[in-house]
Amino acid sequence: MTLDEFETSLEQEAPPPAAPAPLVALWRDRRGEWDAAHRIAQGCDGADGARVHAYLHRKEGDLSNAGYWYRRAGHPMPACTLQEEWRALARAFTAG
Numbered sequence: 001m002t003l004d005e006f007e008t009s010l011e012q013e014a015p016p017p018a019a020p021a022p023l024v025a026l027w028r029d030r031r032g033e034w035d036a037a038h039r040i041a042q043g044c045d046g047a048d049g050a051r052v053h054a055y056l057h058r059k060e061g062d063l064s065n066a067g068y069w070y071r072r073a074g075h076p077m078p079a080c081t082l083q084e085e086w087r088a089l090a091r092a093f094t095a096g
Helices: 003-009 021-030 034-042 046-060 063-073 082-093
Strands: none
Touching: 003 021, 003 082, 021 034, 021 046, 021 082, 034 046, 046 063, 046 082
């Protein structure tokens, strides 16, 4: 799946069936379902889940908690906008 295909999927009723959990969390977030996105991110093991978890707490405004999750992910807190971060994460989790 490409980034363009993923973004087009936001118009559908459900996330792409083969999407990994961190990408589904981003899909839910973009659709305004922060709580659902957070639940999914909490259930993800590994750096990708931690990055999405960090992004969600940054979006929430809880920078202390976000900082913890960025450290767990091995990434510094970005200085870009939330939209730019969302897109960078989505790009990283898709084929392009």
